[in-house]
Amino acid sequence: MAIGSVVALAGGVGGAKLTKGLAEVxxxxxxxxxxxxxxxxxxxxxxxxxxxxxxxxTLCDLNNVETGWGIKSxxxxxxxxxxxxxxxxxxxxxxxxxxxHIHRTYxxxxxxxxxxxxxxxCAIMGTDVRILPMTDDPVRTMVxxxxxxxxxxxxxxxxxxxxxxxxxxxxxxQTAVFNPLxxxxxxxxxxxxxxxxxSNPYVSIAPILSLAGIRDQLRGIAAPIIAxxxxxxGQAIKGPAAKMMRELGYTPSAVSVAQEYKDITDGFVxxxxxxxxxxxxxxxxxxxxxxxxxxxxxxxxxSLADNIMDFANEIKVGDN
Amino acid sequence: MAIGSVVALAGGVGGAKLTKGLAEVxxxxxxxxxxxxxxxxxxxxxxxxxxxxxxxxTLCDLNNVETGWGIKSxxxxxxxxxxxxxxxxxxxxxxxxxxxHIHRTYxxxxxxxxxxxxxxxCAIMGTDVRILPMTDDPVRTMVxxxxxxxxxxxxxxxxxxxxxxxxxxxxxxQTAVFNPLxxxxxxxxxxxxxxxxxSNPYVSIAPILSLAGIRDQLRGIAAPIIAxxxxxxGQAIKGPAAKMMRELGYTPSAVSVAQEYKDITDGFVxxxxxxxxxxxxxxxxxxxxxxxxxxxxxxxxxSLADNIMDFANEIKVGDN
Numbered sequence: 001m002a003i004g005s006v007v008a009l010a011g012g013v014g015g016a017k018l019t020k021g022l023a024e025v026x027x028x029x030x031x032x033x034x035x036x037x038x039x040x041x042x043x044x045x046x047x048x049x050x051x052x053x054x055x056x057x058t059l060c061d062l063n064n065v066e067t068g069w070g071i072k073s074x075x076x077x078x079x080x081x082x083x084x085x086x087x088x089x090x091x092x093x094x095x096x097x098x099x100x101h102i103h104r105t106y107x108x109x110x111x112x113x114x115x116x117x118x119x120x121x122c123a124i125m126g127t128d129v130r131i132l133p134m135t136d137d138p139v140r141t142m143v144x145x146x147x148x149x150x151x152x153x154x155x156x157x158x159x160x161x162x163x164x165x166x167x168x169x170x171x172x173x174q175t176a177v178f179n180p181l182x183x184x185x186x187x188x189x190x191x192x193x194x195x196x197x198x199s200n201p202y203v204s205i206a207p208i209l210s211l212a213g214i215r216d217q218l219r220g221i222a223a224p225i226i227a228x229x230x231x232x233x234g235q236a237i238k239g240p241a242a243k244m245m246r247e248l249g250y251t252p253s254a255v256s257v258a259q260e261y262k263d264i265t266d267g268f269v270x271x272x273x274x275x276x277x278x279x280x281x282x283x284x285x286x287x288x289x290x291x292x293x294x295x296x297x298x299x300x301x302x303s304l305a306d307n308i309m310d311f312a313n314e315i316k317v318g319d320n
Numbered sequence: 321m322a323i324g325s326v327v328a329l330a331g332g333v334g335g336a337k338l339t340k341g342l343a344e345v346x347x348x349x350x351x352x353x354x355x356x357x358x359x360x361x362x363x364x365x366x367x368x369x370x371x372x373x374x375x376x377x378t379l380c381d382l383n384n385v386e387t388g389w390g391i392k393s394x395x396x397x398x399x400x401x402x403x404x405x406x407x408x409x410x411x412x413x414x415x416x417x418x419x420x421h422i423h424r425t426y427x428x429x430x431x432x433x434x435x436x437x438x439x440x441x442c443a444i445m446g447t448d449v450r451i452l453p454m455t456d457d458p459v460r461t462m463v464x465x466x467x468x469x470x471x472x473x474x475x476x477x478x479x480x481x482x483x484x485x486x487x488x489x490x491x492x493x494q495t496a497v498f499n500p501l502x503x504x505x506x507x508x509x510x511x512x513x514x515x516x517x518x519s520n521p522y523v524s525i526a527p528i529l530s531l532a533g534i535r536d537q538l539r540g541i542a543a544p545i546i547a548x549x550x551x552x553x554g555q556a557i558k559g560p561a562a563k564m565m566r567e568l569g570y571t572p573s574a575v576s577v578a579q580e581y582k583d584i585t586d587g588f589v590x591x592x593x594x595x596x597x598x599x600x601x602x603x604x605x606x607x608x609x610x611x612x613x614x615x616x617x618x619x620x621x622x623s624l625a626d627n628i629m630d631f632a633n634e635i636k637v638g639d640n
Contacts, residue, residue: 044426082419
């Protein structure tokens with residue numbers, strides 16, 4: 001049975017893992033991944049897109065499994081030489097990864113669009129999945145902390161997420177245009193589901209959902225919208241989501257994440273460890289899927305993707 | 321006996337070798353090297369200074385003796401990855417060398433001066449020699465060939481110097497300001513010599529000598545001005561100088577080089593292999609030193625530098 005097309009909204013590692021599973025389950029040209037670009041930044045004159053690259057490298061089987069980020073078969077001679085001449089080395093740039101950054105920056109400076117550059121990268125690195133930056137306009141996450149407003153990568157990498165978070169501002173979001181290709185994907189006749197990946201709700205998914213018009217468009221589509229919890233057993237599988245939740249005054253839990261998305265989602269996926277929370281999430285109007293969500297292998301990624309697609313089909317059947 | 325200070329005018333490899341010898345012979349803070357920047361170029365958004373880097377790496381013992389250019393202990397993983405994603409790889413950029421280019425470009429874009437950046441590089445890489453870009457303003461050598469006007473690095477690297485040369489244009493030279501620190505070095509009370517290194521007369525030395533005011537300043541100084549022939553036995557020790565001479569209608573010889581410089585030089589240094597040419601060079605008003613000029617070892621570099629300084633002293637004594 002042809003499943004139809006799927007649009008996934010994704011940040012970095014968690015999003016990349018689930019999209020890898022989805023890419024295995026769907027026909028190769030049926031998956032569109034809309035990726036957060038609000039953690040993009042300019043560093044040493046280079047235009048760096050951490051989430052886009054993580055999704056792209058993962059889908060092309062080029063991701064570095066040793067570090068959990070960056071490209072495989074990496075070396076660090078540039079960074080070592082930069083350290084020797086007193087350059088800024090708080091953000092780790094590998095020798096092979098630099099090719100991506102330099103080539104992209106060169107094209108950006110020549111006024112090529114980020115979405116076109118990304119499409120060319122996908123073609124040459126080898127994936128049929130459509131990886132789309134959420135927008136071609138600059139949006140930058142600023143973290144408001146007890147130590148002041150800090151650009152996201154400074155907060156995340158240089159400061160190791162240590163300052164206490166008070167809130168977030170997505171600079172540029174008011175004027176940024178939701179990627180027209182992404183908008184078009186949401187209008188596909190065969191759209192089977194929109195999946196919000198298990199990414200950080202505040203700094204990966206919120207920027208995408210803050211783009212003008214996207215929430216209205218999501219509310220208007222017939223296909224089920226399903227979110228997957230990045231919080232399992234009160235902890236983030238990766239990254240600072242749970243710490244952020246506590247600092248913002250929420251209990252770190254799948255329920256809290258479901259609250260974030262409830263006005264647009266039809267279904268919510270939680271890990272088996274959180275099975276006891278299913279009722280609370282149903283109480284806020286969500287269908288719930290309880291399954292294994294910790295994607296430690298390709299097999300788990302694929303079975304999670306399979307289960308989500310079955311869940312989407314159930315929701316759709318239920319609606320009819 | 322303290323020799324006094326020396327200003328050397330240099331291009332890439334030949335200039336770097338002689339300045340290495342001079343640095344061994346002179347007190348460490350008495351040598352100023354004024355380096356050609358007309359073969360600088362922007363590549364992949366990076367600001368690259370081939371001659372400055374060659375001189376800098378050589379004086380800091382960081383030069384790559386395997387390749388004859390670039391930095392030692394080099395790796396090429398960036399370039400390989402760039403090739404894989406379809407980037408421009410005709411100009412070889414090593415992983416460690418990239419740190420220099422990226423750090424410099426970042427500072428240039430922040431409006432730091434090339435001479436300040438170079439001074440900082442020299443301090444951290446470890447040389448007391450003052451390495452000065454000939455100007456902080458952009459000057460770009462364009463090669464007029466039978467195939468049209470070609471930017472220098474495209475001609476030199478991408479096309480391997482194959483197009484037949486008709487002439488050269490140094491774009492920006494009319495408005496470029498001769499580095500004030502270099503001008504000041506030429507006014508030093510203890511100036512013992514100005515040395516024109518065995519670099520390409522057309523594309524390494526001519527740009528320096530084409531800067532407004534430098535020829536007048538050179539004609540006005542008391543210290544001897546001595547050029548070292550880059551042509552030995554009718555051939556360039558390295559690079560396209562002899563080919564260029566033929567294409568421009570000159571016989572490739574030390575005599576032809578001496579003709580280029582005769583209006584500003586007092587003495588000319590030729591290799592022992594060209595001893596028979598000494599008379600012809602004396603006939604155009606030059607004192608001549610015949611010695612070994614092919615700098616295959618540090619010992620030869622040093623003895624050549626010693627011989628040149630003795631020659632400068634002789635000329636000075638002779639003038640009195």
